[in-house]
Amino acid sequence: MSTGPNPTPGALRHVLGHLLTPLLMCLGMGLAYLGAFHAPQPHDLRVDIVGSGPATQVLAQTLHDQADGALDVRTVPDRATASTALLHQDSYGAYVPGDHPELLVASASSDTSAMAVEKVFTKVAAGQDAPLRVTDLAPTASGDPTGQGVFFLLVAVSIGAYASVAVIGAAGAALPMRIRALLAAGTALVVSLIGTLFAGPVFHLVDHGLAGVWALSWLYAAGILLIGVGLHTYLRRWTTLGVMVLFVMLNFTSSGGIYRPELQPGLFGSLHAFWNGAGLVEGIRSHVYFDGHALGGHLLVLVLWLLAGIALVALAGRTEAARNALTAEAAPEEAPKETTQQRTKEEGSEDAEEEMEEAVAV
Numbered sequence: 001m002s003t004g005p006n007p008t009p010g011a012l013r014h015v016l017g018h019l020l021t022p023l024l025m026c027l028g029m030g031l032a033y034l035g036a037f038h039a040p041q042p043h044d045l046r047v048d049i050v051g052s053g054p055a056t057q058v059l060a061q062t063l064h065d066q067a068d069g070a071l072d073v074r075t076v077p078d079r080a081t082a083s084t085a086l087l088h089q090d091s092y093g094a095y096v097p098g099d100h101p102e103l104l105v106a107s108a109s110s111d112t113s114a115m116a117v118e119k120v121f122t123k124v125a126a127g128q129d130a131p132l133r134v135t136d137l138a139p140t141a142s143g144d145p146t147g148q149g150v151f152f153l154l155v156a157v158s159i160g161a162y163a164s165v166a167v168i169g170a171a172g173a174a175l176p177m178r179i180r181a182l183l184a185a186g187t188a189l190v191v192s193l194i195g196t197l198f199a200g201p202v203f204h205l206v207d208h209g210l211a212g213v214w215a216l217s218w219l220y221a222a223g224i225l226l227i228g229v230g231l232h233t234y235l236r237r238w239t240t241l242g243v244m245v246l247f248v249m250l251n252f253t254s255s256g257g258i259y260r261p262e263l264q265p266g267l268f269g270s271l272h273a274f275w276n277g278a279g280l281v282e283g284i285r286s287h288v289y290f291d292g293h294a295l296g297g298h299l300l301v302l303v304l305w306l307l308a309g310i311a312l313v314a315l316a317g318r319t320e321a322a323r324n325a326l327t328a329e330a331a332p333e334e335a336p337k338e339t340t341q342q343r344t345k346e347e348g349s350e351d352a353e354e355e356m357e358e359a360v361a362v
Contacts, residue, residue, distance in 0.1 A: 021241055029248070032253050033249075033252075035253070036265065040263040041070065042067075042113075044071075045113065045262040046072045046262075047092060047095065048091050049063070052077050055097070056075055057075060059097060060075045063120075063124065067120075083104060086104055087138060088293050089286075089293070089294065092110065092114065092117050095121045100131075101124075101125045101133070103125075103134045104137055105118065105136055106138035108290070109260075113260050118134060138290065143205050144205045148258060149205035150199075150205065150257060150281050150285060151258055155252065157221055158224065158277070160191035160195075162225075162244065164225060165224070165225060168187065168225070170239075177317035180229050181229065181310075184225035184229050184313075188222035188225050191217070192217035195213075196213055196214040209288045212284075216279075216284055223306040223309045224276070224309075227305070228243045229316070230312030234316070247276075250271060253268050254271035255277035276301060279298045279301030283295060286298055
């Protein structure tokens with residue numbers, strides 16, 4: 001009695017070949033997320049002690065020595081200087097000693113860093129038998145009490161962008177590259193508008209500056225889409241894995257949205273300086289909470305990624321033109337041009353369908 005068709009070696013190899021992608025995703029996501037988030041510990045976390053007398057110097061030196069590299073403890077002459085450092089994101093806590101000790105923080109810079117600093121100075125104040133008063137100089141919006149809403153906005157915009165790469169790159173493979181580039185720019189507009197709606201009217205993650213949030217989101221999404229569309233010319237069905245490595249595994253973990261670099265291993269802190277996710281997260285924080293301080297640097301990061309996408313699309317367009325010319329030369333002279341183009345489309349249609357299915361599954 002027949003139980004169905006017998007498996008063939010070719011079919012088995014086909015299945016095993018497609019299993020490689022999710023297995024690599026599993027490996028990459030595990031290494032990236034667990035490597036970045038599993039054991040956050042401060043290192044060189046800048047904090048200030050307010051004052052200039054001998055007692056202040058002794059407290060700062062003692063705390064620095066006891067921290068064993070976890071804290072970078074400095075002294076500042078007055079509360080105003082400490083506040084400026086916090087609002088410029090040069091420090092993450094400032095302790096004002098005295099009979100009624102006070103800790104200054106800016107939770108909009110990083111709630112997890114503020115919590116780490118508060119934990120340290122609560123013990124310091126307890127050693128002086130005094131309760132610690134915490135003053136937040138830059139609190140987050142009411143709709144984002146943990147300060148991590150910007151990170152989840154990053155996730156939403158990223159998924160909308162990189163998932164669209166497979167559709168534009170694969171389903172639109174027969175379109176000229178300039179049309180695909182325009183589709184990428186238009187898709188980035190839609191994705192960034194959706195993200196802005198989430199940030200403002202829907203979830204109130206920010207309470208002002210929505211135009212700036214939209215502009216930063218568009219730059220970010222357009223960079224991902226153009227890079228992805230350009231990469232598709234070279235990676236084909238591996239494009240989904242490629243953009244996930246760039247814009248999920250390395251991107252989310254180095255963005256500073258959950259933990260800033262001072263609480264993470266060195267690799268992710270290094271990526272934070274120039275990766276596009278950090279450019280978006282820190283750019284929005286700077287724009288919304290810190291009066292645009294250092295916004296130019298974050299904006300430059302996003303613009304450079306966008307320019308990289310434009311350059312890659314231009315290079316991919318030239319590569320495709322060269323491929324098409326070689327294909328036309330290799331085809332029999334009597335074969336009409338339409339037949340050659342149709343053959344190329346048919347050869348790529350199966351890979352395109354599989355790639356889109358992988359993107360949707362992700």
